[in-house]
Amino acid sequence: MVLPAVGASLLLAGCTFEQSALHPAGRDAQELSGLTWFMFAGAVVVWAIVMGVTVYAVLGRKRRRTERFADLFILGGGVAFPTVGLAILLVYGLSLLPNWTSAQAPGLRVHVQAEQYWWRFAYELPDGSRVETANELHLPNDVTAEFVLTSTDVIHSFWIPALGGKMDLIPGRTNLLRLTPTKAGTYRGVCAEFCGPSHTFMAFPVVVHDADGYASWLAAEQAPATSGSELFAASGCAACHTIRGVAETGKVGPDLTHFGRRSTIGAATLVNTRENLLAWLADPQRIKPGAAMPGFASLPETDRAAIADYLMGLK
């Protein structure tokens, strides 16, 4: 039952264009898709010219050409045209380079730490403190968000095709990326640099809200969990996972404070349903090879069910 769920989410992704650079929902993506279409149109024109000349050369009437014509043809078609054409593309591409400076403060700052194979997101509040969450990004519409990107293990790449270009996350370095969503909706971000066997299972939903929706999401995310679970601690979950207000020592794995509100499990690997969660708890490796979380098949089934119910209830 686990695999059909993955298949269904893939099919769904194909239909809703949630991960498409050609359906832009952000300022940068809009500019980049303009460049893409410009290049595509240019390629069609060049292809038509080359094919036309080829057909003419093979089928056309043979006429003796002067040496001067040959010189000009080679100079024009072989030197001037590619040089000027590539220069135009270069200049177009360069004109899209981001040109902000640190003096222009972003509307929002999110610290992103990539780990094999998930995303640690920490929202910086106006007072400098941070709200930590994982594997699901929420952004306000029409606000420039700055992503402070780093990695703990290998090189990853942070890419939300619907919003803009990608940027690498490199261990020991901090890279900055700014994106401005322009259309509310749900999109999909991915790791765009091969980082290990579960590279393809390292994605995250991106929800772009209007201002009010974002404010209420953040307020709810900031709040600690309302209920605790003895089983969660007794089974060892708390050694790696933090649930704010309940168990705050585990820092190795994703924060689960409001797990029940998230739409996916395991960094967009599975749809967040009770059934999928039970399968995940029993054997994460089978679903996501190389995931650091051990399987808990050794726990009694009733305990796993109770933990799953507890996690699903963390709204």
Added chain:
Amino acid sequence: MTGQIEQEVKRETGTGTDLWRVIVSPIVWAVHFLFCYVYGAVYCAKAGRDASLAGPTVIIIGATVVALVLIGLSTLHLWKVRGRSLTDDDFEYEHNTPEERHRFLSHVALMLCVLSAVAVLYVAIPMLYLTSCR
């Protein structure tokens, strides 16, 4: 008239070009490339992420002009040796004579000059679009 004959004789007996002249323009390209990138990297490493690039832009435009002048001088010299046609219908490289060697090498070198000049320009263009070290 006498000048033309002298030039013709000079060509046929072969003081035209040598390997050094073939590689001079790619060397100018390589040095210009390294200068632009190394200078830019050192400048930004010292000045920090938000530093303006107005000063380096002027210096790199200057370096580009110098590189293009050097390539231009080389091109001018080669043009005299090489002969008339780009597609070389006027000449068959089938004999082991000094003139053929020189004209062939000059032809290659001239093409490299064109390539190097374009490459130098492409290296310099991004500088016109960058405003800060970020």
